[in-house]
Amino acid sequence: MSSTFLNKSASKSKSPYEVVVIGAGVQGLSIAQELTNRGYRVAIIARDLPEDLHSAAFASPWAGADWAPFAVTPAERARDTFTFHKFGDLSKQYPGLVSPARWNIYWKDENHTGDDWHKDLVPDFQLLDRSEIPKHLNYGQSYTSYKINTPLYLAHLANTLRSAGVPIIRHRLSSLDEAYSILGPVDLVVNATALGSRTLLGVQDSKVFPARGQTVLVRAPRVKEGYSLKEPLRTDGQRTYIIPRPGVEDHVILGGTFIKDDWDTQPRPETAERILKDAFAICPELSQTDSWEGIEVISHNVGLRPCREGGLRLELEERTVGEGKAGLLGPERGKIGKGRKVAVLHAYGIGPAGYQSSLGVADEAAGKVDEWFTARGISRL
Template sequence: MSRSEYDAVVLGCGVLGLSIAHELKRKGLKVAVVGRELPEDVQSTGFASPWAGANWHSFAVNEAEERRDEFTFREFARLSKELPDLCERRPYFYYWSEEGRWQIPWYKDLVFGYRDLPPSEVPAPFKFGVTYEAYTLNTPLYLQHLASTLRALGVPIIRQRVSSLDEAYSLPSVGPVNLVINATGLGARTLLGVEDPLVHPAKGQTVLVRAPDVKECYGLVDLLSRPGQSSYIIPRPGPDSHVILGGCYLPNDWSTGPNPEVATLILQEAHKLCPRLDGKGGKGTWKDIDIISHNVGLRPVREGGLRCEVEERTTGQSRRDLLPKGGKVGGGRKVAVVHAYGIGPAGYQSSLGVAIEVGGLVDSWMKQGANGARAKL
């Protein structure tokens, strides 16, 4: 078997794959990133990353998730100072009318200036509210920033469809490697050698609008009558005055077309949260909102949450009858894969914390000299 100049292949060009590649490069590994979609494919529904809002609003339900989100939050503070067109700190406002709907979040003391709003600061028709400051991202630009900095560091980002995990250890464009990072998102459901039945999509739908007067994030805490529907407003950093209006969360819905009824409800509810969206100082209606596009993305959800672990394996032993030719090269090799998929709607706000965690797993595996890997870290 010819020797490769690379130590690892990262499968997946979403925000997790690119963030992990950065962390491994920082640790001194030579890595290549491989994906069916590239970071520039911002119109593709084949991966979720281009379609996210995205704001830092933690959904963490355990200590591991809190740790990932907190690390990312603190890194966003640095990013907002260095690249304000990609990441910006701004006020958040959450409103509701049904008493008891809001639960004090674990991150109350992490964000800036968390406080309950007095009735005089809660706009009609709502009765309660909270505010604090956190970060929002311009997701398409952030993806391209991650990609361009990787390329500048000599990390190739290769467009290639990989249908089996075994193929990734012997890609002609990379050469043989003993380590693969599986950041394939929804692809983990069908990737031969993984085929995780716990992975499923959760459809999200948003409306991208232009609203120069809206600089704050807003969210509705009350439930809406349509199942899976919610209401939130996320201004994107940068000079374009773009604002994301959402949204919905529809598990196991694979459709990638926007639903006009959902879009109408998104616009109506967003205008209630922030009438200034109409561009007329709140004196217009939701029909006056300046629409740029209707968007749909499929969140890569996994029952039980993110899978983040090392698996040692032997190539050529899983579904050999279905393996493409490339997956049969070097059969019987002792290798490893670090799985990092199933993040659901938390990709951006957890991404840098997940990358650190994956880096630690890789570090431990290589220090053990497992499977003949170079213990170079």
């Protein structure tokens, strides 16, 4: 939407919206959807829109993505569990977006089994027989989980929101303060700006950092199951995984890397070759020949995961718009109601768990919004 739309909205003495979400990645869209489902009038403002599939600084389109059980804390596991069940519902409604698949997890070291907290959650959990494991590995397990077609999933969320009357507006905010007035005065903003939270004036969270992820998108009609090595990251930041995508294109994501504080968004040929070789070693069906060189490559991809020291920040903070800092944090169009008491719900720093926790995070975030409006007796539209 145009700046004309923004200017007209900002000129109103009362906003037509109760909540403004900043950020249109999977987290921002999921939270906006849950708030809309609960009856809130929501608008989204973002630098990158869901259709911007080639913006490397916008992590959501580049994800694999699957539901994988690497959550550690009780809160992380609760969010992932909630999302797992919701993915089950979505897979029945929209099998082209989310669909079940068998996952095969391998490792070398007998002591590196990890915490199988998920074994009573996922269907078909079992330890693999030695005959079912690649020769150069020693141990394994399998279970049924979910795979996600990330570009289509983002488009689905965006289309659903737009159909419900939620505007998704392209605009680069100069500060957090601006979000409270640009569409007319609102009392609550959801900050889902991911890596943007590192530099957004009014947030500037130094704990936020990128983790460079490089993957290869291939076509492999014979590969219908997912694979992963359950091993520590190598010194080059690489770990092997194979994620088939739902849909008729027979696309499979091969990965990948996790390199902290690396902002480079160009694919590295040596990394791509290692990814293809390592994936072929555990799944020869990827190739049309008896070599990794027979894998049909569609594209080489790099995305920056939005990580944070200490993990996800899901926290409601009360603040005052423009108080004493108008020169730095409040441009003219962000000064409506200067000194006004407002709140921001921060929801960023999820790292590699964006999709698999998204619906659980959205439910928890919406609960915090409900509590804040109720406790303050703020009249809703």
